[in-house]
Amino acid sequence: MKESVRAVIRRNLWTDNQVVRQVLGICSSLAVTNVMANSLVMGVGLTFTTALSSLTLSALRNYIPRRIRMIVQTLVIAVYVILVDIAIKAYAPDISKALGPYVGLIITNCIIMGRAEAYAQKNPPFLSMLDGLFAGLGYTAVLMILSTIREVMGFGTFFGLDVNVLNAPTWTIMVMPPAAFFLIAVMIWILSAHLQKKSAKPAAPPPAPAPAAPAAAGGKA
Amino acid sequence: MNAAPAISPFVIFLASIFTSNMILSNFLGTCSFIAVSSEFKTASGLGKSVTMIMVLTNMINWLVYKFLILPLHLENLALIIFIIVIAALVQIVEMAMDRFLPDLYIKLGIFLPLITVNCAILGATLFMVIRNYDFWxxxxxxxxxxxxxxxxxxALAAIREKMAxxxxxxGLEGPAITFVITGLMALAFIGFSGIFTIQ
Incomplete structure (x- = not known):
């Protein structure tokens, strides 16, 4: 069954958003979101990796023996992550330092493996690339929302610019780990309550086909 | 390679349990943390396997980094080499367990394949490289x-069992409430901060 391009975009950005609906790729989305610039770099890096690894793995899907596909997937992903790592080191050395091991950890980011397992294996290269691209953009969107809240409330700045015009005290807790967990919990709660309410209405259109949900289990580790 | 930081390995050991806990302050391994925590027995089994693999990979990856990657200037390939080491090690441990410790294999074996892609394992290796730790x-x-x-x-699995x-x-069921519990746990663990510092 071929999915339309529109359906791919809608599914990845909204109904099956990788972070807040599938609960994948949480590690980095919580760890880097106390500073907006870091989140943006991380989001772009992950989007690049997901799109290109989905494209490559989908193009190779008929040539990879099933038994060794996990290791092949990991190696293809690792190649792209190394490119991203070198690029960030060269053009944004400060951010590379701040991100620390989290750029390397894109390799084990469950989103990429999840897209490769659940989608790129069964679909043609172009659609797989779009799927990876928009999965990455959905991740970036969540990161930007989280980091906006955390940076504005925690440091009183927006992309490093001082926006604290009222000179209100900043909330240190916002840049610490617990706030990240609470914020993502609230986002998941709001979105799933909203989608549940929508699907309960009889007049609403049927939800987009979601073949990804159970199949993503392979990448959930 | 710069000199290793002058911190006693024992302090690092305690600090990595309490003050810079992998999940609660570094967010590593969160995916399996959320997905495999609805039952205490399973969660504890996964935790044991992760601990075992993490010790072995850190030892082997340290040796690989020191005696293979640095002398040959393969730093750009370090990520690939580390992930291959982890994948190979998990496979070997799985086979060795199956052969010599079948009881343990039945209990822990199902978790082993999951561990290759657990970011906490690769994360521990990368932290060790970035912080220049020595072997011990x-x-x-x-x-x-x-x-x-x-x-x-x-702890999370025990709480979730009680809350089932x-x-x-x-909309709060499932992952959302799990994150709230984790947040509260992280808040509690902040109480340890200041006792040891390693980063």
């Missing part, structure tokens, strides 16, 4: 991180 520091860092991960996932029948508002 790396080993105890791996052990401490693993035990910290085990502690956190067991609690009525919750719409």
């Amino acid at each position: 520091q790396s080993t105890l860092f791996g052990l401490g991180s693993g035990l910290g991960w085990w502690l956190a996932i067991s 029948r609690t009525k919750l508002p719409k």
